[in-house]
Amino acid sequence: MIIQNINKTLIAAIFPLFIFTGNPDYEAIEPSGQPELVHLSIASKKTVRSSPSMTVTWCTSPTKGRQYVKYGSTPDLELGSGGKRKESDNGLIWTSVLKNLENNTKYFYKCGSDASGWSPLYSFVTEPEYNSTTSFRTGIFGDTQNNANNEEFQKTRHIAGLMQTYSPAFTLHMGDIVDNGSDAASWKGFLSVTQELNAAVPLMPVPGNHDVENKPGDNFQSPFPAYYDLFNLPGNEVNYSFTYKNVRFIAVFSGAAEAASKTGQVRYQPGSPEYVWLDKELSMAEADKDVLWIVVFMHYPLNSFGWSNIKLWKESLLPLIEKHRVDLCLAGHRHVYERHLQMKNGIPVPSDSNNTYTSGKGTVFITLGTAGGNPTETGGKEMPSMVFTPDEKMYSFGIMDISNESITLRVFSQDNIMTDWVTIHK
Ligand SMILES: [Fe+2]
Numbered sequence: 001m002i003i004q005n006i007n008k009t010l011i012a013a014i015f016p017l018f019i020f021t022g023n024p025d026y027e028a029i030e031p032s033g034q035p036e037l038v039h040l041s042i043a044s045k046k047t048v049r050s051s052p053s054m055t056v057t058w059c060t061s062p063t064k065g066r067q068y069v070k071y072g073s074t075p076d077l078e079l080g081s082g083g084k085r086k087e088s089d090n091g092l093i094w095t096s097v098l099k100n101l102e103n104n105t106k107y108f109y110k111c112g113s114d115a116s117g118w119s120p121l122y123s124f125v126t127e128p129e130y131n132s133t134t135s136f137r138t139g140i141f142g143d144t145q146n147n148a149n150n151e152e153f154q155k156t157r158h159i160a161g162l163m164q165t166y167s168p169a170f171t172l173h174m175g176d177i178v179d180n181g182s183d184a185a186s187w188k189g190f191l192s193v194t195q196e197l198n199a200a201v202p203l204m205p206v207p208g209n210h211d212v213e214n215k216p217g218d219n220f221q222s223p224f225p226a227y228y229d230l231f232n233l234p235g236n237e238v239n240y241s242f243t244y245k246n247v248r249f250i251a252v253f254s255g256a257a258e259a260a261s262k263t264g265q266v267r268y269q270p271g272s273p274e275y276v277w278l279d280k281e282l283s284m285a286e287a288d289k290d291v292l293w294i295v296v297f298m299h300y301p302l303n304s305f306g307w308s309n310i311k312l313w314k315e316s317l318l319p320l321i322e323k324h325r326v327d328l329c330l331a332g333h334r335h336v337y338e339r340h341l342q343m344k345n346g347i348p349v350p351s352d353s354n355n356t357y358t359s360g361k362g363t364v365f366i367t368l369g370t371a372g373g374n375p376t377e378t379g380g381k382e383m384p385s386m387v388f389t390p391d392e393k394m395y396s397f398g399i400m401d402i403s404n405e406s407i408t409l410r411v412f413s414q415d416n417i418m419t420d421w422v423t424i425h426k
Pocket residue numbers: 176208209210299332333334
């Protein structure tokens with residue numbers, strides 16, 4: 001209640017323009033700042049027990065004056081938060097972090113200003129209490145890049161629409177968000193076709209090789225500026241972790257691993273700052289009794305074949321993942337769906353079923369890079385770790401239900417037909 005009162009005081013201070021129409025500061029402004037490309041991301045929190053926060057990001061054309069988020073647990077939008085302004089190749093980008101939210105609560109919001117116009121009314125639901133028995137659901141997709149047959153992100157639009165029908169709490173994106181990260185318009189294209197999903201469901205991506213500079217040089221393996229401008233993520237935004245309910249999600253940045261393997265610059269080599277960071281992150285997650293599950297996601301798969309099997313990437317990172325209690329390791333890059341055996345220290349974990357596993361015995365590895373990028377081939381059936389890959393090339397997405405007792409990941413085709421499933425039990 002105290003927080004709400006503070007916010008009401010704040011809104012009175014920063015929203016005089018809502019109350020006093022004809023404010024001289026705004027009389028000369030043309031209505032060019034209409035918000036677009038609205039999307040959410042989960043803001044970091046200190047512990048499992050901290051209150052949820054939500055980051056709202058949106059774009060406008062150049063416009064004077066401030067922009068805001070009006071929000072609340074009813075469509076009256078009784079609270080407010082100012083937007084932080086940034087100029088970019090995509091026009092103005094605005095960000096606002098909504099803090100100290102209540103758990104398991106539906107919030108309505110819109111962003112913009114009286115002078116420039118407001119976005120439609122959107123809503124999102126915050127995470128359940130960390131110790132509740134309520135389950136939650138995430139969507140998983142990757143490789144939405146706008147290459148052949150997906151030039152206008154038409155396949156991605158279809159997949160995102162299907163994902164939204166399952167009402168996930170947030171989505172994980174495995175990278176290769178766009179085909180050419182230096183093209184600012186592509187990023188807008190992706191956020192445009194996925195806006196209805198992203199404005200209701202936080203988007204948590206990790207960069208792929210198409211989202212970063214692939215050519216050796218000073219910026220080699222650095223994400224293009226649009227990534228940092230548009231995706232306001234925890235930490236350094238490429239290697240980061242966040243907690244949702246009682247699950248720790250860790251994003252691992254694989255850079256341009258294939259090109260980097262030719263110059264010895266593969267990330268996560270033992271002793272590197274990233275390697276040390278991840279080792280520590282995983283150790284902390286394991287030691288936290290409130291964290292029931294650990295999910296790691298990255299762009300380059302650790303189990304792959306042919307051109308996508310980057311030896312140094314695998315040799316560097318796989319032992320670190322398998323050393324810790326990682327339940328699930330998700331990846332993209334290869335435009336296939338592949339599910340691999342639960343593994344521990346390089347050895348498959350015995351199981352009575354090809355679809356069910358027990359937590360704590362090893363890590364289940366999945367590649368799911370099929371949300372728009374051209375599916376030019378089928379999965380690597382010849383790999384000894386392979387459990388399932390479809391016989392046909394396909395677009396697909398994942399829906400993952402997480403409870404205190406189990407994780408179940410289902411994979412659906414572009415025709416919304418379940419193709420495969422796997423459950424990890426406690
Ligand atoms: Fe890729």
